[in-house]
Amino acid sequence: MTDVLVTGGSGYIGSWCTLALLTDGYRVRTTVRDLGCETQVRAMLQHGGTDHLEFVRADLRDDEGWADAAAGCDYVLHVASPTLTQVPRDDDEMVRPAVDGTLRVLRAAHGAGVKRVVMTSAIGAIAYGHEPRDTPFTEQDWTNVDADIAPYQKSKTLAERAAWDFVAGEGRGLELSTVNPTAVLGPVLGPDYSPSLNSIARMLDGSAPALLKFATGYVDVRDVASLHLLAMTEPAAAGERFIATAGHSLWQRDIAAVLRERLGARAAKVPTREMPLVVARGLAKVNPQMGALRMLLGRNLDATSAKAERLLGWKARPIEDTIAETAESLLAL
Template structure:
């Protein structure tokens, strides 16, 4: 099989991509910022699906630093660029997220081009597609781009600008390197290790009783295992070169319907989950004093629907029912002692 580099192998999506590649028979190299996390990563992966340990190599590399990337991509056929710069605290300016995100993507693309990599699959986000638009009745597709000139949060702006920089690089300086991008919506699913992915915090807080009422909006969700599967399909299919792919299971889902699913599937173990949705006017007022709600101001009262018809048509991708994913997410959190 082929040798594949996965950036950010200890992350939620990255670790599932590594596992999917190993399960498919590929040889995998993955980057970590902290080499001391290698034993834990190997332990998580082996516990999920035992594999030949020689097929996985873990190397140190940081998106914010130039060194290590030439060695990371050497002799690789493909790159799944999943890693994204992280901040320890809320950014004081947009540039704190945007500049590292853009420069990190370009750093990986340059190294991949120079190493003769065939294709890079970049993990982008729905945040690069469906934010900053006026209300609409039709689902978002891969033809849409987030409006970076509107008043949007730094994360969505950084993902959009980083992806646009990637496509410009491929067009102007790619030298034959192919690019495909994957755009997950809200990513749920089981944990491989004891980490606390940001995308699972809503379910965790519901189980802990820390969400007294649900914010009034809906968006798409998808299982992390299906996101990993879409990365592999985008990596290998000739039809994927030069394409963007949304990853979403079905249609948008109200936050309160996630809570209702927890009650239906887990019974008393989800007794602390909320049962009601905040009025839109109250959520807007709450956003004036609550920073987390303030970040949702563009979503309040809306359903941000999206479609994966393109991935289904071109790549044969199918997502599992999101209700099953919500149940698996909660069971995994409870098994790891999170949400009890």
């Protein structure tokens, strides 16, 4: 039986990757910062069967535990990423843990003789800090960290850069692939889900007074998990980056239209008007939650998954179905 380490198994993408691996017959070891969450994670994954699931405590900010976590594993899915409960005072509060944590995982994987690491990067490492453009972003693009970008995008970019530098240098012999999802939607397994889902939740409960004017790609979390598994096993994936997105980008007004069409009366609180850009930009200067979106306002960050489709045969499900299932799942939760 093949052994796979999944870092951050209690997180949204990590839990779906773990579920996909268990369903496909892999033996999975997953890292969590607190072993107290094991019961909750097992409950989330119960329909995938958890007999072949093991938990170890390891923190991206600490060396302890990583060598033991990687020992005996054939592959590593490095999904974990540092999170902050408030806007950092300094970019390094998010950047340093992301970079150092990635290097801890890679060093442990290399020392354990792991064949390949698949790292969960993000569209944030590709599409930010550029002038407006009419063509979709591809894996050839990198975010400009010298531009005025949010700490999260900077951390994802520098962590991925550090990973590629590591395998080209001291980690030579270790294979690396990265998966760069756009905004991730899909059913929730528990209360820990992505910020993209929070935007859907705010539309549904009426706490979003108006729609923001920006467009980005969206992708189903289950398709993100399937791309991780393809990137882990397919020979053609070694040394490659893969954008995960379903079709072209969507404006928030497009998301709202799908919610109203699919949910009917249950989408009664979904806003129908767009916030004027001048108002949104003004709020972004004083509201931390809006501030994180300031570089998106008025922009269309379209991207393409043509590479993953061509090299790996990956295919994303229709995003309209994902939006509806996301909403149904949030309402049930």
